[in-house]
Amino acid sequence: MLNSRKKEIRIEADSFRGNCKVGQYGIINLFMECERCKYKLLRYPIGENADLGFAMRRDTDTIIFTNTSSRLSREIFTLAHEIGHAVLHLKDTASFMDDAVTISEKSADEKEQEANYFAACLLMPGDMVDKFLDLEITDFEKNRLSVMDIARIMSEFGVSFDMVLNRLESLGKINSGEKLRLDNERNQVRVGNLLRSVEGNSRLNEPSKEISIPHEYIEYVIYNYNHNAIPLETLKRALRYYQLIEDDVSDRITVRPQDEEELDDLIGGLED
Numbered sequence: 460m461l462n463s464r465k466k467e468i469r470i471e472a473d474s475f476r477g478n479c480k481v482g483q484y485g486i487i488n489l490f491m492e493c494e495r496c497k498y499k500l501l502r503y504p505i506g507e508n509a510d511l512g513f514a515m516r517r518d519t520d521t522i523i524f525t526n527t528s529s530r531l532s533r534e535i536f537t538l539a540h541e542i543g544h545a546v547l548h549l550k551d552t553a554s555f556m557d558d559a560v561t562i563s564e565k566s567a568d569e570k571e572q573e574a575n576y577f578a579a580c581l582l583m584p585g586d587m588v589d590k591f592l593d594l595e596i597t598d599f600e601k602n603r604l605s606v607m608d609i610a611r612i613m614s615e616f617g618v619s620f621d622m623v624l625n626r627l628e629s630l631g632k633i634n635s636g637e638k639l640r641l642d643n644e645r646n647q648v649r650v651g652n653l654l655r656s657v658e659g660n661s662r663l664n665e666p667s668k669e670i671s672i673p674h675e676y677i678e679y680v681i682y683n684y685n686h687n688a689i690p691l692e693t694l695k696r697a698l699r700y701y702q703l704i705e706d707d708v709s710d711r712i713t714v715r716p717q718d719e720e721e722l723d724d725l726i727g728g729l730e731d
C-alpha cells in the first residue's frame with residue numbers, strides 16, 4: 460500500500476473517530492457509533508467457524524453484519540474493518556464478505572488490506588498509543604513491555620492481544636523479537652486471567668452471543684421470502700424475534716403454491 464494512500468485512510472479514520480464518543484484512549488462503544496452513523500447493524504451468533512462479517516449497500520442503506528460467536532475483541536475489529544469498507548469502498552463495490560483470511564495481515568487483497576489499516580487507525584490511532592505509552596507505562600523507552608502491559612492496552616482500546624502486538628510493531632514501538640517474546644508469554648497465561656489481573660474488561664476475550672437486528676430488517680426478510688430466497692421456517696424465526704406471527708404481516712406476504720398445498724393437506728387431514 461502506497462504511503463500516500465495510507466495517509467488518505469488515516470484521515471478518513473480520524474474523521475470517523477472524531478464523531479465518536481471516546482474515553483481516555485479508546486472508542487467507548489463502536490456498535491452504538493455505527494448505528495448513530497445510520498448504518499444498519501446486524502449482530503448474530505452464526506458459529507465460531509463461520510464468516511466474521513460483511514458490509515453491503517442495499518438501495519440507500521449501508522448494512523453491516525458481525526458474527527457474535529467470535530470473541531468480542533475480534534468482533535469489534537471486524538466491525539471496524541467493515542466500517543472501513545463502508546467508508547472507503549462501497550461506492551465502487553456492492554458488498555464485501557469477510558472471514559479469518561480477509562481480516563488478517565496475511566490477506567493479499569488490496570481493499571482488504573486497506574480496510575484492516577482503517578480499522579487499526581480507528582481503534583488504535585498512533586497519537587493515542589503514544590499518549591498511553593508515555594503516561595501509563597513507567598519508563599517505556601528503558602523497560603520492556605510485559606504481558607500485563609499488553610492486557611492494559613487491550614482493555615483501554617477495546618482490542619485483542621494480537622491486535623495490540625501487530626499495531627505496536629507497525630508503529631515501531633516493538634520489534635519482531637519483542638513481539639515473539641510477548642506472544643510466547645501470552646501462550647503461558649490465559650488472556651482472560653491477564654485482563655482480570657489488571658482489572659480490565661475480561662468480556663473482550665469472550666463471545667457476546669448478542670442478537671441485535673434493526674426493525675427494518677424484517678422488511679428484508681419479507682422481501683426475500685416473497686422472492687423465494689428463504690424458506691417459510693426462516694421467515695417464522697425472524698418474526699418470532701420481533702414477537703410477531705405470520706398473521707401480523709399477512710398483508711405483505713405472498714402465499715407460495717407449496718404453502719397453499721400444505722394448507723390443503725392440513726385441511727384435508729382435519730376433515731378425515
